Amino acid sequence: MSKKVSRRQFMSYTLMGVGGFMASGMLMPMVRFAIDPVLQTKDEGDFIHTQHKVDELSETPIRIDFTIKDRKDAWYKSDVSNTAWVYKNGDTVIALSPVCKHLGCTVNWGGDEKHPDQFFCPCHAGRYMKNGDNVKGTPPLGPLDEFDVKVEDGFLYLGKTKPNTLV
Amino acid sequence: MNWTANDMDTYLQQREYIDTLIVPLLKVETKPENMKSSSSSSEFLMHLTTFIETQFKGRMMLMPPFAYTQSMDLTEMAATLSQDLSVASFKYVFFLTTDSKWTSIEMDGEVIWLPSIPLESMDPQLRKSIIEDQLRQVLPRFTEKWSEQ
Numbered sequence: 001m002s003k004k005v006s007r008r009q010f011m012s013y014t015l016m017g018v019g020g021f022m023a024s025g026m027l028m029p030m031v032r033f034a035i036d037p038v039l040q041t042k043d044e045g046d047f048i049h050t051q052h053k054v055d056e057l058s059e060t061p062i063r064i065d066f067t068i069k070d071r072k073d074a075w076y077k078s079d080v081s082n083t084a085w086v087y088k089n090g091d092t093v094i095a096l097s098p099v100c101k102h103l104g105c106t107v108n109w110g111g112d113e114k115h116p117d118q119f120f121c122p123c124h125a126g127r128y129m130k131n132g133d134n135v136k137g138t139p140p141l142g143p144l145d146e147f148d149v150k151v152e153d154g155f156l157y158l159g160k161t162k163p164n165t166l167v
Numbered sequence: 168m169n170w171t172a173n174d175m176d177t178y179l180q181q182r183e184y185i186d187t188l189i190v191p192l193l194k195v196e197t198k199p200e201n202m203k204s205s206s207s208s209s210e211f212l213m214h215l216t217t218f219i220e221t222q223f224k225g226r227m228m229l230m231p232p233f234a235y236t237q238s239m240d241l242t243e244m245a246a247t248l249s250q251d252l253s254v255a256s257f258k259y260v261f262f263l264t265t266d267s268k269w270t271s272i273e274m275d276g277e278v279i280w281l282p283s284i285p286l287e288s289m290d291p292q293l294r295k296s297i298i299e300d301q302l303r304q305v306l307p308r309f310t311e312k313w314s315e316q
Binding site: 065067079081100102103104105106108121122123124 | 177184192222223224225291295
């Protein structure tokens with residue numbers, strides 16, 4: 001049964017093996033580069049833990065302050081405090097950015113006595129509906145931005161802002 | 168708006184909306200025994216003005232602080248400053264300071280004097296609420312002027 005491997009065969013197997021190994025060593029990085037976008041892990045966005053329980057939220061927007069720790073601005077590291085207006089719409093949690101779309105002031109819920117169920121910008125009397133939609137006829141030109149929201153262990157996590165999806 | 172090139176571009180395009188100038192007046196004491204309290208009050212003033220700026224970004228321009236040492240002549244500084252600031256053509260000018268001397272000096276614009284609160288030993292949460300309280304104190308001064316017209 002013993003089948004002799006001839007010298008020629010042995011040489012060709014060895015060369016094929018080594019050659020294949022070298023070729024793969026060259027090709028693998030190239031293939032990786034080519035399909036890199038597929039391999040990229042989806043960045044979930046850094047969600048920030050807030051001290052607030054989701055059960056405690058209601059239909060009325062409340063102000064939630066949270067701090068982004070160690071944000072890097074080039075070589076400059078700082079803690080950035082941020083604010084969101086958060087409320088529940090049925091079971092979904094909605095978090096809106098307080099930054100006015102006009103010139104960037106901070107808006108307040110019910111800041112205007114005449115419109116207690118709207119967001120109000122004290123700078124130029126801009127108003128927004130509860131879902132962030134800008135009231136026509138006031139200075140803002142677009143709806144308030146929305147935060148990405150995540151709920152984990154009953155606690156609220158806030159992510160990055162995105163253009164309003166409710167309007 | 169802050170006194171930065173980017174914000175200044177926005178200001179130059181939106182001058183009819185950004186009509187208020189905030190000028191921090193900062194006393195720098197050079198006597199060693201007063202340096203601690205001087206630094207503490209400058210910290211307070213800068214925290215407060217930065218906070219006011221974020222709240223009213225679209226209506227206020229925050230100037231870099233004007234610093235002076237204890238023996239500088241404030242009456243002269245006030246006169247020169249009033250004159251130069253009038254060139255900038257802001258409708259409302261507010262001077263914020265923790266130095267009580269300014270309350271007796273005539274200026275073009277409103278001088279808002281605040282007692283300094285030492286923030287350095289507070290945790291961030293408390294510091295934030297103190298600063299918010301302070302803003303609530305000065306807010307009527309702003310709205311009063313704004314609603315005059």
